[in-house]
Amino acid sequence: MASRIRPLGLALRTLPRTGAVAAARFPSSIATQAAARVAASARRSLSLKSFFTSRRPASESFTSQFEPVLEQADLFHPLSKSPLAPVRAKAEWIVAHGTCPVCKEHAPEEKSKAPKHECPDCGYPTHCSEEHYNMDKEHHKHVCGTLREVNEDEHDLRSGRRMKEFEFPGAQHRDEAINLSNWDTFLYTRGFLSMNSERSMRHVSHVLTYPLTIGSVLHQSSPYQLGKDLTVEGLKSLAALRHTLHPAMIPGITQSQDLRSTATHTVRIFCLGARAESHLPPHIYMQLAYLFPTTAFQIHFVGPDAIPPHTKSKEPHQHVHYEQMTFVYDNSRYESYHAEAGPFNPYYDVFFLFSPGLAHPSTKAMWKPTIPLLLDTKCAIFGTGFDEQDVMNDVNEIEGAGYELDWLMKPRENVFRSLKHEVNMTDVRQSAQCNWGIWGIRGRRYDVKPADE
Numbered sequence: 001m002a003s004r005i006r007p008l009g010l011a012l013r014t015l016p017r018t019g020a021v022a023a024a025r026f027p028s029s030i031a032t033q034a035a036a037r038v039a040a041s042a043r044r045s046l047s048l049k050s051f052f053t054s055r056r057p058a059s060e061s062f063t064s065q066f067e068p069v070l071e072q073a074d075l076f077h078p079l080s081k082s083p084l085a086p087v088r089a090k091a092e093w094i095v096a097h098g099t100c101p102v103c104k105e106h107a108p109e110e111k112s113k114a115p116k117h118e119c120p121d122c123g124y125p126t127h128c129s130e131e132h133y134n135m136d137k138e139h140h141k142h143v144c145g146t147l148r149e150v151n152e153d154e155h156d157l158r159s160g161r162r163m164k165e166f167e168f169p170g171a172q173h174r175d176e177a178i179n180l181s182n183w184d185t186f187l188y189t190r191g192f193l194s195m196n197s198e199r200s201m202r203h204v205s206h207v208l209t210y211p212l213t214i215g216s217v218l219h220q221s222s223p224y225q226l227g228k229d230l231t232v233e234g235l236k237s238l239a240a241l242r243h244t245l246h247p248a249m250i251p252g253i254t255q256s257q258d259l260r261s262t263a264t265h266t267v268r269i270f271c272l273g274a275r276a277e278s279h280l281p282p283h284i285y286m287q288l289a290y291l292f293p294t295t296a297f298q299i300h301f302v303g304p305d306a307i308p309p310h311t312k313s314k315e316p317h318q319h320v321h322y323e324q325m326t327f328v329y330d331n332s333r334y335e336s337y338h339a340e341a342g343p344f345n346p347y348y349d350v351f352f353l354f355s356p357g358l359a360h361p362s363t364k365a366m367w368k369p370t371i372p373l374l375l376d377t378k379c380a381i382f383g384t385g386f387d388e389q390d391v392m393n394d395v396n397e398i399e400g401a402g403y404e405l406d407w408l409m410k411p412r413e414n415v416f417r418s419l420k421h422e423v424n425m426t427d428v429r430q431s432a433q434c435n436w437g438i439w440g441i442r443g444r445r446y447d448v449k450p451a452d453e
């Protein structure tokens, strides 16, 4: 599957705005409330949120809400002629705001004519006319297959079929090993059923990329290894966290004891500038918790777009408890949250920045005061980007700022990136994948003291 992933090196930061901060980052996830909120601006993505109502099995909520409308052999439709209204609306949006690449090439300064012509093979509005389409066919060929895949995936999500791939497994038996080498081994060893097509893998990876990106970095069976991906400093930081996350590793505690009762500390995961990741229903994050059955987690989603799913509340600070996890949603700026959430401890606290856009003009200023605060905690900080260029922009920004830091993980492809492509609707030649790449840093320290017990 990895062979299908390619760095696109494309700037997707010109996407339609959804909010002051959110706008500059990756197009929000299909699986999130963000997608639903974008509907108003006609950036029509399907929302998987409706499939995940509270604790009911996905299939139950699904079948109760939708009548089957499309057969599996009937998933391809030109966007403008789709039987699904949201897909037709998407076509209208692209026509209104999209670009004809041929017009653009001939007169880059002028606004191109509306891309009214739909490619018969992918169904997307791609060019202003059949003539320009034919002139550009050789170029379009390179993206046509991906667009067709996205087209069919969207129709599949709304087809009304029972989405068995979203019926996620519960807790793992303690003796069963989880293999985090890649999506396939994870899904297989965790007992995910009905993962029998690449399309199902795309759907599921798109939802699970956030919890699994976190889990795969922190877990003792991480695919990221010393020398290859991790630096010595990276291993030190992760060893500290794993000391808390895998209490069975503590001498004197055996597997036969009730490990839960020995978990004396809660691991706090801070997702800053949170957006799509905060809109996932809590039970999705249980797939992270199941990797660490003896650990209690707090996940802090901080940022103006950090909003819990299934709520109409506009409270700027909310808590949700779900089994061994507590979710905190806070809309304050990180600088003020930092003081409240401290003190921080590298054994229990870790930061994740999902597609932060550290170098992007519209978010750069927001991150400027945040990064030194994070480095000051000496806790591990991991970041992702939606393609190679996005990752490198963040990395160059960090390196150029002259911070006192150590690299924990050199920038690389994220094993648990979303396999689904997100299309830039203002220029359908561009697409990217959620959490495509990953990197890790930490404020430089010269002395590591064990945590006070």
Ligand SMILES: [Zn+2]
Residues within 6 Å of the ligand: 100, 101, 102, 103, 104, 112, 113, 127, 128, 129, 132
């Ligand atoms: Zn044209």
Ligand SMILES: [Zn+2]
Residues within 6 Å of the ligand: 119, 120, 121, 122, 123, 124, 140, 143, 144, 145, 147
């Ligand atoms: Zn096409």
